[in-house]
Amino acid sequence: MRAAAKSSRVQSTMPTTTPQPAATDVSPSESGHTAPPFLTKNLAPLAPPVQHLRALILRHLTSTLARHPGAATPRDWWIATALAARDRIHERMIETQAVHNIENVRRVYYFSLEYLMGRLFESNLLATGLTEDARSALKSLGVDFDAVREAEIDMGLGNGGLGRLAACFLDSLSTLDYPALGYGIYYEFGLFKQEFVNGHQIEHPDSWLLFGDPWEVVRADYTQEVHLYGRVENVFDDRGNSRPRWVDTQTIVGVPHDIPIAGYGTKTVNLLRLWASKASKDFDLAAFNSGGYVEAVREKAVGETISKVLYPNDKTENGKELRLVQQYFFVACSLRDILRRHFRNPVNTWANFPEKVAVQLNDTHPAIAVVESMRILLDEHQMEWEAAWEIVQRTFGYTNHTLLPEALEKWSVSLFERVLPRHLQIIYEMNSRFLQKVQAKWPGNVEKMRTCSLVEENGNKMIRMAHLSVVGSHAVNGVAALHTELLKKQLFPEFNELFPGRFQNKTNGITPRRWLAQCNPQLSALITRTLGSEAWVRDLDLLRGLESHAGDAAFQEEFMAIKRANKVQLTAVIRSDCGLEVSPDALFDVQIKRLHEYKRQHLNLLHILALYRRILQNPSLDLVPRVFVFAAKAAPGYDLAKNIIRAINVIGGKINSDPRVNDRLKVAFLPNYRVSLAEKIIPAADLSEQISTAGKEASGTGNMKLALNGALTIGTLDGANVEIHEEVGDENIFIFGMTVVQVEELRAAGYRPWDVYQRDEELRAIVDWLGSDYFTPGEHGAFSILHHSLLGGGDPFMVLADFRSYCDCQAKVDRAYRDRANWAKMAILNTARVGKFSSDRTIREYAEQIWNLKPVRVP
Template sequence: MASSSKSKSKKATAEKTAAASTAAARQGTDSPFDVTDSAQLKEGILRHLTYTLARDLKTAQLSDWWIATSLAVREHILARLIDTQGTHNDNNVRRLYYLSLEYLMGRLTESNLYNTGLNAAARDALAGLGIDYHKLLDQETDMGLGNGGLGRLAACFLDSLATLDYPAIGYGIHYEFGLFRQEFVNGYQVEYPDSWMINGTPWEVARPENRITIPIYGRVENVFDDRGNCRPRWVDTKTIVGIPYDIPIAGFGTKTVNLLRLWSSRAASEFDLQAFNAGGYVEAVREKAVMETISKVLYPNDKTENGKELRLIQQYFFVACSLRDLIRRHFRSPENSWDNFPAKVAIQLNDTHPAVAVPELMRVLLDDENTPWDRAWDIVTKVFGYTNHTLLPEALEKWSVALFERILPRHLQIIYDINTRLMQTIEARWPGDVEKKRACSIIDEQGVKSVRMAGLSVVASHAVNGVAALHTDLLKKHLFPEYDALFPGRFQNKTNGITPRRWLLDCNPRLSALITATLGHEKWARDLDLLRGLEKHAGDAAFQKEFMAIKHANKVDLAGLIKTECGVEVSPDALFDVQIKRLHEYKRQHLNLLHILALYRRLLQNPSLDIVPRVFVFGAKAAPGYDLAKNIIRAINIIGSHINHDPRIGGKLKVVFLPNYRVSLAECIIPAADLSEQISTAGKEASGTGNMKLALNGALTIGTLDGANVEIKEEVGDENIFIFGLTVEEVEALHAKGYRPREYYERDEELRAIVDWLGSNYFTPSENGAFALTQRSLLDGGDPFLVLADFRAYSDCHARVDKKYRDQAAWARSAILNTARVGKFSSDRTIREYAAQIWNLPAVKVD
């Protein structure tokens, strides 16, 4: 099963070398780690097994050993957490509060072992107890707290914040169920509940004593004070209780441990005794059930009105709880007041999901604290920063005014007041310019009257950032040009990054050991730019051989996982071509599919065709209501199965779609990848972080000049990346003159043949039009993401990939240089830039 994926990727002999190298590096004179004696850790494991879990050596299951080990490690982390919080409180430090609806944390056990320096001790202790280290790690379930790149970025940021000693707290929702668990049935994606919490997790600490009560619904009435001033008052509200759960975030090679605080919803009154005694057993707990639904599942389907309502309530619930909590923290120090609130508090909005925090903080200041409007707005705009994650206008959140008024009537009033002042500012800047007002208005008057959450976020933040240089440039030029002109200097770039601890040290121990042995230290895990030291070895034949042997060993492990999960035999000698990301039209998994069909057709027409054998690996989930994305998944599965069982092509092509893509599965795929597919339509991908993870692990990128691909190309060099396709400017020009996909279809015989093949019943003879939805999107649907326009360039680029892979020395050199030159894409660099240029956040060392 999938739960065994990580162990299957890390059992080879090479990992013993990795562990030994890691331990040796950490015990060197320049090591920043404290290595706890394995006997001490063993004692802690046995103590928790006996006195926390009430198990003995005979009755203990492997899951018990995992929990006991985690609790023993957690002791060290919590001791550091107490020291960290004490240091921060004693020094009344400035803190960052990171608001994100997603944190795609993955599994925490191994990353916590690495970050605390306890990895070698844990291996020794478990070996002494006769416990298989990797089987133990596989007892942990990925935390269902996120979906894709947004949540994984937040997780990387938490790691870097702690590693760099920045005082920070992440806030989010304690979802009982993640997005969904994906399985394939007859090629279809089938969604099951992601019950990640069913057995609990040893890494969280419940804090019911810090519960928060917040209002919701109700109405606004005007009341007059004793001076005759009218003040709005939010009345007749219902209440929700937020219970915090804390997950400690340990820094790597430092004593700092920060917090991720997640809110679980509860009813204010959990049980109606009178209704129960009257026989209304269901009614007695109805309120409890309704309120607990708020934190039940990540991203309820918002196609229905009930789904929209629940999602907006989710967003308000977590930001309202978080704001009350951070305000409580601020006023815990007698030195603090609202006067120095902006000096001590930085709040970052990770996309627009937490944007309702803006009117909520205004409401607290205006209604609870009787703060004058101008002073309240000054405080708000000094503390908030906003990170934009999308260039797709349809992905920018909007909530109908009617929905907002029903759920948050006072907040809607405040938003209207913010907008009124904004319109006055625009009138002063551009007198009589109605179009400027329409473009900037927080209230969208076209169609259903709505609140634009992106506009609210931009207006209320002192800094707005994109997540790649190209993305930020397009934000200013196309998405928010009026705001950029109105607020000069507010927009800036912060190119995304990934933590090298999880995405190299942890997930690829073989390569990590080689790097440490070659550089003579493990400092690179805290300073990824040090990987530049590998450049001088890129042309060395012996080093190339060792580097590629590690890649091959990782491919052997992935081939075993593919056999277990998909029942498909693949050769680790083939080129592993990987596309792992959320399933969306603009990411163009269907462009990849068309190329696979083209290769398959060429082989059928010429079985002796000399091509490098390929294994195409997909991993992706489609939103449950996204019919076209789900159709693309089924097409890949059905066509892939047909190809895999066709003896005529001699096994030269294999296609596998690994189910239930998640962090722990990515940790198995990424070290084994030869080629990284980053093929979004230019101008549509904000940044991407999978491209960084794959390049760091020695995969060459095939991609468009989109998102962070542009900067990866600048770092690794033109000869070490495969770039194809239309540029942003060419995409814009093509749309401007009127894109007609049938022109490309008609003039390219091969393209026409494979598109027709896709729409035929060839792959599903008993089913008419199985993939017609995908075919129609390309032809009759206008091909909005220019799949057909880029197909020929993409296919030709793959021919260059084929040619280069035949020269293994040249490929090895490029793979090594990819690993050596992507130090820029460490989340440590990104966080340093945020801290210096947006948050004004000093580091605080914990002794």
């Protein structure tokens, strides 16, 4: 498999070593890309730009892929068309880098362990203005554009909202002409490919690179070395002064793979640079010749393990070690690369380093970069502590993405001591100096010292990576207004007092290019026609112009006809992936996000059970027909989340096959959730489920995507729901459940889920039903993990406490959907009023308030 992936990548990236002229509006003969006569003699004449693109596609098909058009598969056409588009992108990329280097610009370097990029084919065509030309060129060749588009496999570089946010940010950075580089890991395998067997989640390798990737450029000349393990010894200089030296280390090589990120409506092309790990010594010839064939390649295999899989299971000690090694590997490579880029300009020095370099830590995964920077400055450049610390703090910013204590990364001291012994020494020194500030602020307060320490000492000593990120950065931001307030008041109150002004809010956003212009082309065309231009694609606030049309019957009819057409398309996906027939005239109730207790997919399930039971007890019950659509992956080691998936699948199967339901309820759990699947679900959604326990969701971005595409939100006042509520208005959203304050009060008073269970007859009945073997005959206790979490486990996310409010709110949804004109008005106003949630706005705020970054136009 590895060999196949390698050969495909070499094949698909041949234009990297033989640059082709960029696509311009010239004839094929002028461009030097004339296809052989046997390919062109029967082709119909086209407009010059289309004819030129067609010639490029044919040339890449024959010269790069060695395929005859008659034998080419949709995948071949996809690669050939992608390479033709990449020619234009590379020309822009070279121009962009030249301008940035000549002007010695300040850049932001975005550090993220994941980038949920999805497919790049359509987004790159959109950015380069080649979409319609590509459609026409492929059509003239008798090739189906949609089949070509579907041949692309989603990049396996991310998992959830954090990775998708990073992808949106890269798009906005390029579109807004900000000089930027993203850094991450070039995973050979993604998280996993999900399948359902008897309702169970089954994980398969996500071999996304098996057939190669036409977008990447391998930059072997920028390879970096990374050191691990070893020990620290003291060495003395000629004056008798000692300095620590990290010795006897193992060496891993990081090879960069560049993916160009093209801006929309601009010539700027920034880079996503991803590191693939290699052994420093690939092959032991002596061992091979003596018969040790496995031993000969052992070091190579170990070296490549680091970038093998996104998020290895960290329930084991080996898994924890690999996660830490992954994090250090990518930040060490990236920092070396930043230094190389900075000092290649002779006018740059350490003195102006923080003026030219801004590094943003996307959550705590890259937090070790703070320590690695100090190690480089102290050990390799013999800088004094205070000078080094000033450079580091001025350079780094930190984005926090979670309020969940279990999600705040901590690594054991023993693990650090084994993997990064010199870094552990530096952390101890950082902590000692920091605690002096704490002591000065709160003299004699041992509890404050314990709370603020970078080292947790309750039982096993642990390094607190979130604390480290806060202390080592000049700015710390939350990702929604509520989240940021909770950071300051609940998670980091002492740090907020110690560092006034360091904490600020940057509400998340989504790119309107992918999440409306690309994924919902019919609605995009309607908006453009109504507003009179495509300017909204770069300025989402212009959608406010749709408000005056929200009450217009003709506009409502066209808007809802597009929604129904999208639902028809989704019914085909559900039929194909689930073997289930559903009606596009039903209410499509959608919950798509990572499977986690705090996101409360099981609250949704309890409501489905309640509706099912009501139908069974009252066969003539009048309900608006609903299709409940789920899509989610659970982490391989997260047993409760996997049990929730099985419960939804098994109970959904029972409901779907029960003739007594009479199609009033359908449950579809679409497998293998990914960006390209979300692009099909989101335009078809009527109702957006955003039902996390108040105070647990940092922001959410699925809520923004769904609202932008005309879905109404049912949700708690949590994360960005609060701001969506403010934007769309109380009458255009369905809010239920406890607030953050009420959740805290109930928890402080001693929440007892058994009391809620006992006093609500319907809730008691469905919880007991869930705990029985009714849905799994002969398999008693199939959902015992889930059942226990709700009662014996204390219901930590207060599912039972919010159940009745949720059901009552869902009844309001049922009534509202019956008034089709008013529902259409509400849906239109959701699309019109969520312009605030463009990632362009978010990036401008980062650039102005954290990075001090100016746009640089490429002529």
